[in-house]
Amino acid sequence: MKALKFLIAAIFLSLLVPAFGNEISASTEKLAEKAETAFEQANSAENSQKLYLKAAKLYEKAAEAGAKNHKLYLNIGNCYFLAGDIGRAILNYRKAERLNPRSRAVQKNLSAARNLRLDKIDPNPENIIASNIFFWHKDFSLKTRFYAALLLVSVLIILISIRLSCPAFPGFWPSLCVLIFLLVCFGVSAGLGISQQDNSEGVITADKTVARKGNGEVYKKAFETPLHSGTEFDVLEVREDWIKAGFPDDSIAWVKRKDCELF
Structure with a gap:
């Protein structure tokens, strides 16, 4: 099992590309160096999950400081993927995709993360045709x-x-x-x-959440089973602590704001 984890880590390390140009500040560059160091340490450490999460947080701070590009979000997604957080991995791969839709690394890693989701929601065929x-x-x-x-x-x-x-x-x-x-x-x-406004799309990041037919616990369940980490949706409306979500199969439900991340 350890050998398999090391192999996966090695593959993603090869995809851990430099995400910071010469134009960034010295403080942001230090964050990048710390993140890359934490990532490399995680590849051989027993507490690798914590170190992958540490690397992800450092990369996120660099993004907040202004160093936003698809390579940076790809690195963040890789860290979360190796830490076992599929929801936040997909979230950051989608952010990377928005900045560079034609990146093969982004598409490959996004596809790998999506294949690990528990929820299988088939898109409406009409939406597929329109997309093509x-x-x-x-x-x-x-x-x-x-x-x-x-x-x-x-x-x-x-x-x-x-x-x-x-x-x-x-x-x-x-x-x-x-x-x-x-x-x-x-x-x-x-x-x-x-x-298109920011936060127009979202990803479930909680392990699981119960979708409702309205914006409150008093409403009936929208689906028989909970939604799980990694499920993607379009943001139709935000109302206090609830989000009206549109899913790929054109179903609509309300999910708790704290159980998802928007982008």
Whole structure:
């Protein structure tokens, strides 16, 4: 069993990438060094779980200090994964995914963590189809979509300028239609991303929690069994100590605020 733990730790250590650039402060860099030291110590220590959690907390302090990037959240997720906290591992992998959706390391580790969840909620097939059709909204970061929209606007202006100076410009109308289509796709996607509030999604981080049909203990259970750590949801409404959550299968329930983390 120890050999298996060491092997897993070695794999994740190879994925523990430098997450801090030259632009960060000296205090943040020290936090990074302490976190990496704690992570390395955890790989060979008997109390490895505590050290992995210590490393995660240090990385989180670095994130709070302003060193936010997908590599940092990937490291935090790895620490929680090795500590056995699947909920917070998924939470931080999702934060990393939001910053860099195309990172193979993030997608691989997120998939591994999701496979360990106790709750198996199959997504609505219609949502899968929509996600595949509008793939760019999930596959590209907000920054990429925003700059793509700006680039398309520039190309559109250039194309119209050429048309005005050369009315016989061949292929103008097909090119114009394609450009407008792409501009609408990326422009709307970027606009939705910008308008999307923080804490619009969440993850159950408690070992288990009972979902209710309303925002209080007096309401009936929404599901026959409790929800467990790692279950993801969309935040539909926040009301005092309760959150109205929308799940991948389009079911809706209320969960306690203290039993989950939002991002």
